[in-house]
Amino acid sequence: MVDLTEATLVRRARAGELEAMRELYERHASRVYTVVRRLAGDNDLAADLAQDAWASAFQKIREFRGEAAFGTWVHRIAVNTALTQLRQAARRRNLEQGFDGSSTQGNPDRWPASGAAERVTIQRALDLLPDGYRSVLWLHDVEGYTHEEIGARLGIAVGTSKSQLAKARARLRALVTESRAEVVDHGAS
Amino acid sequence: MVHLSEETLSELLEGESVTGAKEHLASCPVCRGELEALRRLRSELRELPELDAPPELWSRIEARLPVGGRARGTRRGWRSQIAMQVAALAAVFVLGLGLGRMFAPGDQAGPGSQLVSERAAATSLADAMAEVRRLGAQYDAALRNLEQLAAQEGAPTPSLAEQRLASLDALVEASRTALSVEPADPVLNSYLFAALEERAAVLRQMRVQQGSGSEVLWR
Structure with a gap:
């Protein structure tokens, strides 16, 4: 893929272009995975959380207005996803x-x-x-x-x-x- | 000697001022060492390297993305449904047009074949809407052919009448699906209204035809 600006990639991802989503993922995959892995304390759980965070981000990418960088936005989604699920898991385990x-x-x-x-x-x-x-x-x-x-x-x-x-x-x-x-x-x- | 608590050490690490702590630290190498160890630990935490995401993660994410006919968001979903229903509708119209061509002399390469080739490109909302509009025109064209057909000896009018009704049902359904997402869209509303009106007219004609025993089903 040609080296596109992040704004262009976001616009294309909004239009449903898979390649643009993939490129955005590649650019921020490590950062997102790292934060959920640190919060989860477990590789398998971290992979699940990262998957949920990215799916959530792309499903609501129309809500991304560009006030912050895309990486910051998806990072925040990842943190929220991880914290929500960890709390739910703790509740289920009565912990x-x-x-x-x-x-x-x-x-x-x-x-x-x-x-x-x-x-x-x-x-x-x-x-x-x-x-x-x-x-x-x-x-x-x-x-x-x-x-x-x-x-x-x-x-x-x-x-x-x-x-x-x-x-x-x-x-x-x-x-x-x-x-x-x-x-x-x-x-x- | 009583050492500083973990809470106090934590507050000192954050730079907060704690009464008596400064004096204690000046005289207690243990607490000084503990505070320094906590400071180093925090630095080590911050210096932990970024981790590579598992290689299979993208394929798992991709399976949940709103593209490519998989799990879709609402807006993409209805566009896709429209495109698919328009495609199905087109096939019915093509059949009607094709039959019309069979029974109508001349004009062999008509809009039916053109519609088939153009249909595959309807992948966006704009394409789908254009197809809905074009189908309205195609429906009229098909209808004209079928009227000619009905006037000719040997025309298979009863099955074509049912096809006409089925086509209108599909158009009504496609319009309603689109309107469930864009209820105020004037174009979609006009198509739904026109399709319902046309369908009602066809049903009236069919009832009249059944009552009279006539073979003429078209207008």
Whole structure:
């Protein structure tokens, strides 16, 4: 395809041109997938979320007026899609405490087996956090959302968002420290 | 010594001022180290690389896109339906025109064959609307041929009368489908009105014809 401007691609995508949609996807696929993957903490779930986010974006592309860049617009859709579905999943699992801050327990099936000599990278440690912690931490420390914005999106109080963030940082720090200590132990033995 | 809580360390990381925290940090290497570790961790988080989307993701997305006859948005959907119904309608008209040509001498390469070749291009709203308009004209042309046909000996008038009715039903249906999305469109409304009026006239003629036993079904 000829190197088209994003505005042209959006106009063509609005008209239903598949090639234009594909080009827009190619330009922003990594950014969208990365944010949903960080929020989801799981590859399969992230793929589902990315699929839903892109399908939603193209289905309502007529609503895109160009006030922001297309990448910003689709990124916002991806964040909203991920947060909505993570909250629904938490509700289904009766794990709302993962979002309201009353629990410090993570998703048990994501924790490594006891004594496993698994090198936990930052990314892995992030995956190990409870959904609520991970969402608040990522949105605040990486995406730059304020506590007010996070509270509005997650349906929690500003104070809860701050508390979640503090606990998430402490938990992440502990996970990384543990992991690095394990690596040192195994390296020495 | 009592160390700073995780909440306080978090607030300090955000640059907030916490009473007594500055003095504590000055005298506590543990809390200073903890705060610095949290700061490094945040930097590492921000420096995590972008991830490549799974290679099969596009094909999954594509299957849900409003193009190519798959899952469609409302507006694209009705355009597609119109195009398809217009195509079906065209086939009926072509049949009528073709039969008319068979029974009418001369003028062999008429609008029927032209309609067939043009039909495949009706993929946009503008095309579909143009087809609806053209079909109105084609319907009139077909009707004229069928009138001539009905006047000739051996013309298969009863089945053609049913085709005429079926054609009008299809036109009514196509117009109604379009109007469900664009209820105020004056062109579509005029087509629906004209098609309904024509259909009512055909039915009246058929009832009259059945009552009189006449073979003449056309106007």
